[in-house]
Amino acid sequence: MADEAFLRISNIVKDFDGHRAVDHVSLDIAKGEVFALLGSSGCGKTTLLRMLAGFETPTSGAITLDGRDLADLPPYARPMNMMFQSYALFPHLSVFDNIAFGLRRDKVARAEVESRVAAMLKLVQLEPFAKRKPHQLSGGQQQRVALARSLAKKPQVLLLDEPLGALDKKLREETQIELSRIVDDVGVTCVLVTHDQEEAMTMASRIAVMSEGRFLQVGAPAEIYETPASRFVADFIGNVNLMDGTLVEVGADHAVVDCGDVRHRVGQGVDGARGTQVAVALRPEKIKLRRDALTSPATPEAGVNRAHGKITEVAYFGSFTVYHLQMASGRVVKVSQSNAERQPGTPLNRGDSAWASWTDLSQVVLTQ
Amino acid sequence: MKAHARRGRFAVIAVPYAWLLVFFLLPFLVVARISVSEMDATTIRDIVTWKDGAIAVHAKLANYLLLVQDDLYLRTYVSSLVYAAVTTLLCLVIGYPFAYFMARSRASLQPALLMLVMLPFWTSFLLRVYAWKALLTERGLAAEAIEAIGLDRALAALGLIPGPGQLMNTPFSLVLGMTYTYLPFMILPLYSNLAKMDLRLLEAAADLGASAWTAFWKVTVPLSRAGIIAGAMLVFIPCVGEYVIPELLGGPQTQMIGRTLWDEFFSNNDWPMACAVAVTMVLLVIVPLAVFSRYQAEAAERAA
Numbered sequence: 068m069a070d071e072a073f074l075r076i077s078n079i080v081k082d083f084d085g086h087r088a089v090d091h092v093s094l095d096i097a098k099g100e101v102f103a104l105l106g107s108s109g110c111g112k113t114t115l116l117r118m119l120a121g122f123e124t125p126t127s128g129a130i131t132l133d134g135r136d137l138a139d140l141p142p143y144a145r146p147m148n149m150m151f152q153s154y155a156l157f158p159h160l161s162v163f164d165n166i167a168f169g170l171r172r173d174k175v176a177r178a179e180v181e182s183r184v185a186a187m188l189k190l191v192q193l194e195p196f197a198k199r200k201p202h203q204l205s206g207g208q209q210q211r212v213a214l215a216r217s218l219a220k221k222p223q224v225l226l227l228d229e230p231l232g233a234l235d236k237k238l239r240e241e242t243q244i245e246l247s248r249i250v251d252d253v254g255v256t257c258v259l260v261t262h263d264q265e266e267a268m269t270m271a272s273r274i275a276v277m278s279e280g281r282f283l284q285v286g287a288p289a290e291i292y293e294t295p296a297s298r299f300v301a302d303f304i305g306n307v308n309l310m311d312g313t314l315v316e317v318g319a320d321h322a323v324v325d326c327g328d329v330r331h332r333v334g335q336g337v338d339g340a341r342g343t344q345v346a347v348a349l350r351p352e353k354i355k356l357r358r359d360a361l362t363s364p365a366t367p368e369a370g371v372n373r374a375h376g377k378i379t380e381v382a383y384f385g386s387f388t389v390y391h392l393q394m395a396s397g398r399v400v401k402v403s404q405s406n407a408e409r410q411p412g413t414p415l416n417r418g419d420s421a422w423a424s425w426t427d428l429s430q431v432v433l434t435q
Numbered sequence: 436m437k438a439h440a441r442r443g444r445f446a447v448i449a450v451p452y453a454w455l456l457v458f459f460l461l462p463f464l465v466v467a468r469i470s471v472s473e474m475d476a477t478t479i480r481d482i483v484t485w486k487d488g489a490i491a492v493h494a495k496l497a498n499y500l501l502l503v504q505d506d507l508y509l510r511t512y513v514s515s516l517v518y519a520a521v522t523t524l525l526c527l528v529i530g531y532p533f534a535y536f537m538a539r540s541r542a543s544l545q546p547a548l549l550m551l552v553m554l555p556f557w558t559s560f561l562l563r564v565y566a567w568k569a570l571l572t573e574r575g576l577a578a579e580a581i582e583a584i585g586l587d588r589a590l591a592a593l594g595l596i597p598g599p600g601q602l603m604n605t606p607f608s609l610v611l612g613m614t615y616t617y618l619p620f621m622i623l624p625l626y627s628n629l630a631k632m633d634l635r636l637l638e639a640a641a642d643l644g645a646s647a648w649t650a651f652w653k654v655t656v657p658l659s660r661a662g663i664i665a666g667a668m669l670v671f672i673p674c675v676g677e678y679v680i681p682e683l684l685g686g687p688q689t690q691m692i693g694r695t696l697w698d699e700f701f702s703n704n705d706w707p708m709a710c711a712v713a714v715t716m717v718l719l720v721i722v723p724l725a726v727f728s729r730y731q732a733e734a735a736e737r738a739a
Binding site for chain 2: 120220
C-alpha cells in the first residue's frame with residue numbers, strides 16, 4: 068500500500084443491533100486532501116465519520132492516523148476536531164469562549180488562547196462578534212463560529228458533518244466557496260459528510276459514493292460524474308437518462324447497444340460479449356434538441372444516437388431549460404439545453420415534435 | 436373577531452391573577468393590618484378612626500420593634516433560613532445525580548422512573564412524616580441501621596444530635612425529614628431541564644478535548660442553571676415557613692419561624708405579634724427573590 072496514506076480506514080465494520088451500518092469499508096486519505104462521503108440518509112456515512120471522531124467504536128477493522136492506531140483513543144484525545152451538523156455551539160458561552168473551549172481544555176496559556184482565538188475570528192471574519200452569544204448570530208455566522216471552533220486546536224484532521232445543511236440555498240452557495248477558501252488556507256486534511264452532491268463536488272478533491280454501508284465508487288468529482296461505475300452512481304449523481312438494452316456489436320474502439328427505439332453507437336470499447344444486457348447512461352446536457360432530423364457529424368452511421376418524439380414537458384430554470392421528449396414507445400428522454408441566447412429563434416414548446424441527438428462519446432455503458 | 440380573541444386572552448390571564456388577588460394579596464393585607472393594630476382582650480381595634488371631624492391613624496409598630504430587639508425572633512429567623520438553606524443544598528446534592536441519570540436513562544424507562552419520584556405524593560405528607568418518627572425513635576428501623584453503621588457517632592461528634600442513639604427531635608431528624616419531603620420538588624424541575632439538553636453539546640465538548648467530568652462541569656451544569664434555580668426556590672421557600680416537620684421531627688434546639696408563628700397565634704393569643712412575624716417572614720423570602728429575579732431579567736436583557 069502507498070506510504071502517503073495519512074488517514075487509513077481498513078476494513079471497518081459497524082453493526083447496530085443486527086443492522087450493519089458500515090460494511091467492510093477501506094479507504095486511504097492523503098495529507099491535505101478534502102475527501103467527501105456522499106450518500107443519502109441512512110447510508111452509513113455519518114456512522115463512519117463518528118467512528119473517525121471516536122463517538123462510535125468499530126465492530127471490527129482499524130483506523131490509523133499517520134501510522135498510529137486510534138482504537139484506544141477516546142474522542143477527547145484524538146487530534147481531530149469535528150464541525151457538527153447544526154453546529155452544537157455552546158449556548159451559554161460567547162463566541163470567544165466557544166472558540167477558546169478546546170484550547171482551555173489543553174491548558175493553553177491565557178495570552179496564547181487570546182491570540183489564537185483572535186486569529187480564528189479573523190479567519191472567519193467575525194471579529195466584531197466575539198462577545199455575542201450563539202443565539203444572537205445568523206445561521207451563516209453560527210456556521211463560521213463552528214468552523215473556527217473546530218479549527219482552533221489546529222487539528223490534524225477536520226471532520227465536517229453536513230457543514231452547510233442548515234443554511235438556505237442562497238447562503239449555502241456563498242458559504243460553500245468561503246468554506247473551501249478557509250480549508251485551503253489552513254491546509255488541513257478534511258473528511259466531509261454530505262447528502263448534497265453539489266456540496267461534495269465543489270468542495271472535495273475526492274468523493275466516495277456510499278450506499279447501504281458500502282463504497283460504490285471512489286474518485287474525483289468529474290470522474291464520478293462523467294464515468295459512473297454503476298447504475299446507482301449514475302442515477303444518484305446528477306440527472307441521467309438510463310436506457311436498458313443489449314450489446315449487439317462489440318469492437319475494439321466502439322460498441323453498439325440496441326435499446327429498442329434508440330440505437331446507441333458508443334465510440335469506445337466495452338467490457339462484455341454480444342448479447343449482454345447493459346444500461347446506457349446519457350446525461351441530459353449532452354443531448355441536442357432540434358426540430359429537424361439532422362444527423363450529427365460525429366455520427367457516421369445513420370439511425371444511431373438519436374431519438375424522435377413529442378415534447379411533453381418544458382421546465383424553464385433560467386440558465387437552462389429541461390425538456391421531456393416522449394418517444395413512440397412511451398419512454399421519455401430528458402434533455403437539458405443551455406439558454407445561451409436571450410431570444411432563441413423559434414422556441415420549442417410542449418406538443419412540438421422534435422429530434423434529439425448526441426455524439427458517440429456522450430454515453431457510458433454500464434454493466435452493473 | 437380580533438377583539439374577541441383579545442378578550443379571551445385577557446380572561447385567561449385574569450383568572451389566575453384574580454385568584455392570587457383574592458386568596459393571597461387580600462389576606463396578606465389583612466395580616467399586615469392586624470400586625471400594626473392594638474388588641475383588646477378579644478377584639479382588634481381599627482387603625483383609622485373618625486372622630487370629631489378628625490382622622491386618627493393609630494399604627495402600632497411595637498411588634499416590629501420587638502422582632503428586632505428580642506433576639507429570640509432574630510435567632511429563629513436565622514435558624515429557619517439556615518435549615519432551609521441546608522435542606523436545599525442536600526436536596527440539590529441528592530437530587531441532581533438522580534435527575535441526571537433519570538434524564539439519561541432509556542426513553543422507555545423514564546416514565547416509570549418519573550412515576551416513582553411522584554409516588555410518595557399518593558400518601559398524605561403528614562403520614563409520611565409520622566412514619567419517620569417511628570423509623571427514627573429508639574429501636575426504630577432507620578435508627579438501628581444508622582447505629583449499625585456507626586453514623587450516629589459521627590452525627591454526635593458533629594453536634595447534630597445530642598449523643599449516640601438519640602436521633603429524634605434533633606437538627607438531624609428535622610433536616611432529614613425536610614430533605615425527604617422536598618426532594619421531589621428539586622428532582623422534577625431538574626429532570627425536565629436535563630431531559631431537554633442537546634446531548635450533541637457533550638459530544639462537541641468531548642471532541643474539543645473535555646473529559647466526561649469536565650464536560651459535566653463546563654457544559655451540563657451551566658446549562659441546567661434554570662433547573663437548579665427553579666428547584667432551589669421550590670424547596671427553599673416552603674422550607675423557611677415549614678411548620679409541620681419542625682413540629683413533628685424537630686426539637687427544642689430547632690426553633691423555626693413556623694412554630695413561633697403558631698405559638699404566637701395559639702399559645703400567646705397575640706395576633707398582632709403573630710401577624711408581624713408572618714409579614715416579616717414573607718418579606719424576608721420575597722425581597723431577595725424579587726431582587727434576584729430582577730437581576731436575572733436584566734442579565735437576559737443584556738444578552739438579547
